[in-house]
Amino acid sequence: MVTEISPADLKARLAGGTPPLVLDVREGWELDIARLQGTVDIPMAQVPERLGELPKEREIVVMCRSGGRSLKVAHFLDASGYRAANLTGGILAWARDIDPRLASY
Numbered sequence: 001m002v003t004e005i006s007p008a009d010l011k012a013r014l015a016g017g018t019p020p021l022v023l024d025v026r027e028g029w030e031l032d033i034a035r036l037q038g039t040v041d042i043p044m045a046q047v048p049e050r051l052g053e054l055p056k057e058r059e060i061v062v063m064c065r066s067g068g069r070s071l072k073v074a075h076f077l078d079a080s081g082y083r084a085a086n087l088t089g090g091i092l093a094w095a096r097d098i099d100p101r102l103a104s105y
Contacts, residue, residue: 002075004085004086005085005087006097007089007094007097008097010087013061021054021058022036022062023040023041023042023060024039024091025047025064026044026064026065026069033103033105034103034104036094040053047073051080056082056083058083059085060083061084061086061087062077063086064091065091065105066091067093071086
């Protein structure tokens with residue numbers, strides 16, 4: 001079961017004592033437009049071959065532009081034994097709710 005978390009919830013978790021790893025599955029050109037600092041950036045298509053780069057002992061919050069790709073990756077991670085959650089609304093929701101300085105595309 002993949003949990004959906006809001007941008008406000010992610011912001012609070014990142015400020016907490018055991019922050020999740022944030023996995024951004026967007027493409028490089030998308031990261032050039034808007035990005036969060038401190039994310040692990042692996043394009044969606046590369047996630048299966050790069051699973052070894054992700055820690056199983058840490059919660060992973062997956063993000064993309066609007067939440068669709070990240071939800072698919074979160075389901076894949078969950079099925080692969082990871083604790084995964086999806087950032088509802090992706091970077092667009094983060095920009096809207098948390099950091100309006102980020103560019104939208």
